[in-house]
Amino acid sequence: MTTELSPDALTGLLERARQDYQALVGRGLSLDLTRGKPAPEQLDLSEDLLSLPDGRHTAADGTDVRNYGGLQGLPELREMFAEVLQVPAAQLLALGNSSLELMHDCLVHAMLSVVPGAETRWVDQERIAFLCPAPGYDRHFSLCERFGIDMIPVPMTPEGPDMDAVERLVAEDPAVKGIWCVPKYSNPTGDSYSDATVARLAAMPTAAPDFRIFWDNAYAAHHLADEPVEIADLLAACAEAGNPDRVFVFGSTSKITMAGAGVAFFGSSPENVRWLLAHNAKRSIGPDKVNQLRHVLFLRDADGVRAHMERQCALLKPKFEAVGRILEAELGGTGLATWTSPKGGYFVTLEVPEGCAKEVVRRAAEAGIVLTPAGATHPYGDDPRDAVIRIAPSYPSPAEVEQAIEGLAVCVRLVGYEKRAA
Numbered sequence: 411m412t413t414e415l416s417p418d419a420l421t422g423l424l425e426r427a428r429q430d431y432q433a434l435v436g437r438g439l440s441l442d443l444t445r446g447k448p449a450p451e452q453l454d455l456s457e458d459l460l461s462l463p464d465g466r467h468t469a470a471d472g473t474d475v476r477n478y479g480g481l482q483g484l485p486e487l488r489e490m491f492a493e494v495l496q497v498p499a500a501q502l503l504a505l506g507n508s509s510l511e512l513m514h515d516c517l518v519h520a521m522l523s524v525v526p527g528a529e530t531r532w533v534d535q536e537r538i539a540f541l542c543p544a545p546g547y548d549r550h551f552s553l554c555e556r557f558g559i560d561m562i563p564v565p566m567t568p569e570g571p572d573m574d575a576v577e578r579l580v581a582e583d584p585a586v587k588g589i590w591c592v593p594k595y596s597n598p599t600g601d602s603y604s605d606a607t608v609a610r611l612a613a614m615p616t617a618a619p620d621f622r623i624f625w626d627n628a629y630a631a632h633h634l635a636d637e638p639v640e641i642a643d644l645l646a647a648c649a650e651a652g653n654p655d656r657v658f659v660f661g662s663t664s665k666i667t668m669a670g671a672g673v674a675f676f677g678s679s680p681e682n683v684r685w686l687l688a689h690n691a692k693r694s695i696g697p698d699k700v701n702q703l704r705h706v707l708f709l710r711d712a713d714g715v716r717a718h719m720e721r722q723c724a725l726l727k728p729k730f731e732a733v734g735r736i737l738e739a740e741l742g743g744t745g746l747a748t749w750t751s752p753k754g755g756y757f758v759t760l761e762v763p764e765g766c767a768k769e770v771v772r773r774a775a776e777a778g779i780v781l782t783p784a785g786a787t788h789p790y791g792d793d794p795r796d797a798v799i800r801i802a803p804s805y806p807s808p809a810e811v812e813q814a815i816e817g818l819a820v821c822v823r824l825v826g827y828e829k830r831a832a
Contacts, residue, residue, distance in 0.1 A: 463704055543596075548782070645659060
């Protein structure tokens with residue numbers, strides 16, 4: 411990443427960076443790139459949800475959605491998302507509004523009951539550990555911390571987690587009970603799992619008979635390129651490899667329709683579905699079927715989902731293009747940064763010189779540009795190289811995105827040249 415500079419050239423670049431930074435601070439910006447939230451304009455695309463179900467209260471099979479029951483969720487909604495999530499409709503549950511909540515519940519149930527294939531509850535075992543591809547999703551890591559689950563980082567590659575490391579760790583340690591995966595347009599790198607990675611995850615020997623892949627397919631329909639990325643069907647691959655119970659599939663409409671009023675999905679083997687339903691029956695008498703019917707009437711079918719996501723893409727794509735364009739113009743050729751160009755999802759990963767990420771984030775905050783904390787992309791908030799910064803361009807307006815990335819580039823130049831001069 412480093413390019414050679416003469417002392418005089420470095421002094422000049424550093425002086426200019428300091429001047430640019432003072433000018434940036436003087437602008438009094440107040441910009442937020444911390445979370446991958448849909449912008450108001452994206453939420454407006456689903457405004458018609460609020461007028462539905464418009465007096466209708468029966469599902470396709472005649473179920474009165476206003477009443478109790480229907481723990482599996484509406485069949486027509488499960489059918490609609492079966493293809494998107496690569497789960498047969500009969501093995502897919504449509505539940506509340508939050509897939510994170512489902513991940514939380516699955517961990518709780520695994521802790522306090524016996525998952526299929528296990529001999530004891532996880533809470534009764536001396537140590538529980540999860541593999542955590544890094545950079546990864548901070549909320550996955552927060553769940554592990556919440557339940558005292560040890561986190562073992564494994565490097566993330568353009569094809570998914572480093573499978574040599576994954577296979578070694580799961581084979582040698584029965585305490586390793588799971589791995590977190592965002593398989594398509596991963597948070598935060600935007601990488602998608604290759605067919606080879608999916609096949610190896612499905613077939614690898616594990617020391618723990620109750621090992622689970624938490625397959626958080628949050629961005630399954632969130633394309634930014636003309637040619638959508640397709641990933642292999644992990645659930646089918648696990649069944650074919652003789653490990654049918656290995657994967658828990660999660661997804662939701664939170665970034666498809668309304669983040670505060672979406673529908674979350676769980677898919678898995680018939681045995682795992684029965685296991686979750688048995689526990690859900692003790693905490694709920696059924697999901698919000700009125701909201702599920704809203705989604706059925708609004709989205710209509712799988713083609714309707716695709717058409718809706720094309721409208722989402724039209725709003726998001728220019729923001730991501732602006733991020734890449736400005737980073738190239740401001741930092742290209744400097745040797746101070748590399749960044750991803752995702753084909754989908756909600757994030758861009760910026761990598762700065764080792765030891766600089768926290769300082770870049772601090773300087774940006776002082777200039778009124780708030781970023782996700784450096785280190786949040788790694789277990790325990792500790793990026794050992796202090797180099798990764800997650801950029802979330804979805805929520806700000808296009809003009810605000812441009813201002814924020816221009817300002818961020820100023821901070822990268824300042825911190826990078828200060829480090830070189832030290």
